[in-house]
Amino acid sequence: MSEPLRLSVIQVTPLRQNCAIVSDETTHRAVVIDPGGDVPRILDTIASRGLFIEAILLTHGHPDHVCGVADLRDALGERQGAAVPVLGPGIEDAFLCAGAGQAGATFGIAGARDIEPDRYLSDGEHLELLGRRIDVRHVPGHSPGHIVFVAQDDRIAVVGDTLFRNVIGRTDFPYGDQRALLAAIRDKLLTLPDDVSILPGHGMPSTIGAERQNNPYLQNLDTL
Numbered sequence: 001m002s003e004p005l006r007l008s009v010i011q012v013t014p015l016r017q018n019c020a021i022v023s024d025e026t027t028h029r030a031v032v033i034d035p036g037g038d039v040p041r042i043l044d045t046i047a048s049r050g051l052f053i054e055a056i057l058l059t060h061g062h063p064d065h066v067c068g069v070a071d072l073r074d075a076l077g078e079r080q081g082a083a084v085p086v087l088g089p090g091i092e093d094a095f096l097c098a099g100a101g102q103a104g105a106t107f108g109i110a111g112a113r114d115i116e117p118d119r120y121l122s123d124g125e126h127l128e129l130l131g132r133r134i135d136v137r138h139v140p141g142h143s144p145g146h147i148v149f150v151a152q153d154d155r156i157a158v159v160g161d162t163l164f165r166n167v168i169g170r171t172d173f174p175y176g177d178q179r180a181l182l183a184a185i186r187d188k189l190l191t192l193p194d195d196v197s198i199l200p201g202h203g204m205p206s207t208i209g210a211e212r213q214n215n216p217y218l219q220n221l222d223t224l
């Protein structure tokens, strides 16, 4: 049995988005999730730790999560000598990915660029990365194509802007849907074991158990 995956965070963009680096410290292989900006800092971290990046994963198409993807993909392709695949989010977020450059500029994200993923992902897919299985679950409502990544054996879930400590993701967008978000959290996240750690897109990590017990939005979900 290999060591558990290491999860580290680099806060990027003026919105302090949690860009995640999930790594196997034995093989020095890693994935980067949601590189929204500040690509030079992400690259410095990767280089200083000697990591090989297998893929860039995206939870959803909001600018603070995707605006650094194009630069990071270019730089890693050159450094590693082969293209690094960009996987996700769900195809329902394609319109956000295509407009990310302009949206990012309005949020003050330096060098924001549009993004075209190599492949959009669907609910129930299993990715083979870092010598493990990483599950993809569709959790719409904050954005229509929002997905989360779950490494069940390592008890880690990277959940983007769906579920936070004591709160849930914003749904006050033209395409936001709080009822859909709550139903998806109930069906796709609260079905995970209590000891699974969750890393949200902003703020502090938590666990499924803590949110099940304490998050005021998640009480009485059976009446949805």
Ligand SMILES: [Zn+2]
Residues within 6 Å of the ligand: 060, 062, 142, 161
């Ligand atoms: Zn978002």
